[in-house]
Amino acid sequence: MIYDDGFAMDVNLRVTQCPKCGNEQFSNEAEFCRICGVSLYNLCEGEDIYDYNGKFDHHEEHKNSGNARFCEKCGRPTYFFKEAFLLxxxxxxxxxxxxxxxxxxxxxxxxxxxxxxxxxxxxxxxxx
Ligand SMILES: [Zn+2]
Ligand SMILES: [Zn+2]
Structure with missing residues (x-):
């Protein structure tokens, strides 16, 4: 089956309509909705990346498609799932x-x- 309950996205994996308030007006650089403040990207919780000495290097989050409950790259829950935009x-x-x-x-x-x-x-x- 196909989980067709996700949110439509553009080629950069940004929603074309805010998943919370329905706003469709974004500037080119927008990462958050100007009306309600939610993220326009379905980012995962992210994972900590360590260098080869075991020292913390950086935190990495991944963009996911509009119906992703879990990240396809690291397996962690996505923002849209945690915010209950997705059941x-x-x-x-x-x-x-x-x-x-x-x-x-x-x-x-x-x-x-x-x-x-x-x-x-x-x-x-x-x-x-
Ligand atoms: Zn909004
Ligand atoms: Zn991830």
């Missing part, structure tokens, strides 16, 4: 399954739900 994936998946079953009423079977959720409560056919 946890299992909430979204549940909604997706409900929407799918409503749109495809004839598809209601244990198998469909299993395929969609990766979970099956139908263990009758197990050979052990």
């Amino acid at each position: 946890p994936y299992d909430d979204v998946r549940e909604e997706y399954v409900e929407r799918y079953l409503k749109a495809n009423p004839t598809a209601i079977s244990g198998n469909t739900v299993m395929v969609l959720t990766g979970v099956s409560d139908d263990n009758d056919d197990l050979p052990f």
